[in-house]
Amino acid sequence: MSDLLERLRGRGWRMTAQRRVVAEVLEGDHVHLTADEVHARAVERLPEISRATVYNTLGEMVSLGEVIEVSTDRRAKRYDPNAHRPHHHLVCGRCGAIRDVHPSGNPMADLPDDERFGFTVSDVEVTYRGICPNCAATA
Amino acid sequence: MSDLLERLRGRGWRMTAQRRVVAEVLEGDHVHLTADEVHARAVERLPEISRATVYNTLGEMVSLGEVIEVSTDRRAKRYDPNAHRPHHHLVCGRCGAIRDVHPSGNPMADLPDDERFGFTVSDVEVTYRGICPNCAATA
DNA sequence: TCCTACATTGGACTCAATCCAAGTCAATTT
DNA sequence: AAATTGACTTGGATTGAGTCCAATGTAGGA
Structure with a gap:
C-alpha cells in the first residue's frame, strides 16, 4: 500500500x-x-x-x-511523491493545478558547451504552462 | 543608448x-x-x-x-530586460547567479498530445541547474 | 497656467516558510 | 521492563518578499 x-x-x-x-x-x-x-x-x-x-x-x-x-x-x-521516475510538469496558470508529464527529447543534450559558461550542469527542469480544461470552461 | x-x-x-x-x-x-x-x-x-x-x-x-x-x-x-529574444536560464544552485542560454531543440514539440491532459499549452520554460565556476572554485 | 488622471510614497499588512527553546518520545542499552 | 538519550515535536515569534492603501505629488494635455 x-x-x-x-x-x-x-x-x-x-x-x-x-x-x-x-x-x-x-x-x-x-x-x-x-x-x-x-x-x-x-x-x-x-x-x-x-x-x-x-x-x-x-x-x-x-x-x-x-x-x-x-x-x-x-x-x-x-x-x-513521484520521485522514482524522472518527469516534468504542466501547470495551469489560472488555478495552479499540476500534472506530471514525460516529454520526449533530451534538453540536457541541447545545451551546447559554449553556452555553459563553465558551469557544471547537473539538472534540467522543464515547465509547460497553459490553462487547464476546467479553467478554460470557466473562462 | x-x-x-x-x-x-x-x-x-x-x-x-x-x-x-x-x-x-x-x-x-x-x-x-x-x-x-x-x-x-x-x-x-x-x-x-x-x-x-x-x-x-x-x-x-x-x-x-x-x-x-x-x-x-x-x-x-x-x-x-532581455525580452526581445526568447531564451532560457542556467542557474547556480549555490549563489543564485543566472546566465541566459539558447538551447537547440524545441521542447514545445516534445510534449505529445496524450500528455497534455486537455490543457491549452502556451509556453515552456527550461531551467538548467548547476554550479558556477566561481562557486566550484570556492568549494 | 490649470486640471486631472495617473504616479509615488511609506507604513501596515499578508503569506509562506524558518527558527528556537522547551517538552516529548522511539529505540537502544542495561 | 526500566532507564537512557539523542532525535523529534511543538507553537509562538520571526523573517523575507511582496502587496495594499489612503494621502500626496506631478506629467502632459487643454
Whole structure:
C-alpha cells in the first residue's frame, strides 16, 4: 500500500506517528499538495500535529530524495511523491493545478558547451504552462 | 543608448524620474537583478525613490512585455530586460547567479498530445541547474 | 497656467516558510 | 521492563518578499 512509507522505512528512518501520517497523505499519482494542504489532511488523522513538523518532515523527505519539491509559481511549494521516475510538469496558470508529464527529447543534450559558461550542469527542469480544461470552461 | 527606455517611451508610457531610473538600471546583457537590487541602484541616482514604486514599475514593465520575470528559486524574483529574444536560464544552485542560454531543440514539440491532459499549452520554460565556476572554485 | 488622471510614497499588512527553546518520545542499552 | 538519550515535536515569534492603501505629488494635455 504505502510505497513511500516503505521506502522511508527501508532507509532506517526513525518512525513516529507524525511522519507516518505525512507519508500516508502523500500517496498517489499526480499528487502535488502544498505544505498547508498536507497539514490539513494530516490533522484529520492526527489532530495535534503541528505545521512545523509537517515542514520538517517534508523537508527531510526531500533531502532523502523520496519526495520532490515543486515550485512552479510564487505561491506555496508543492510536494510530489513521484520521485522514482524522472518527469516534468504542466501547470495551469489560472488555478495552479499540476500534472506530471514525460516529454520526449533530451534538453540536457541541447545545451551546447559554449553556452555553459563553465558551469557544471547537473539538472534540467522543464515547465509547460497553459490553462487547464476546467479553467478554460470557466473562462 | 537606453534600448529599454526607448521601447517604453515608444509605447506612450508616461515618463517620470522614477521610471526612467528603473529602466536605466536594467540596461545590459545577462542582467538579472532582484527588486531590492534595482532599488539599491536606483537610490544612488534618485535618493527618494521608494520600494513600492520600484515594485510597481517593474510589474508594469513585465505587463508590457518589455521585461521578463525570472523566478528560478524561492528567493526573490529577478528581472531580465532581455525580452526581445526568447531564451532560457542556467542557474547556480549555490549563489543564485543566472546566465541566459539558447538551447537547440524545441521542447514545445516534445510534449505529445496524450500528455497534455486537455490543457491549452502556451509556453515552456527550461531551467538548467548547476554550479558556477566561481562557486566550484570556492568549494 | 490649470486640471486631472495617473504616479509615488511609506507604513501596515499578508503569506509562506524558518527558527528556537522547551517538552516529548522511539529505540537502544542495561 | 526500566532507564537512557539523542532525535523529534511543538507553537509562538520571526523573517523575507511582496502587496495594499489612503494621502500626496506631478506629467502632459487643454
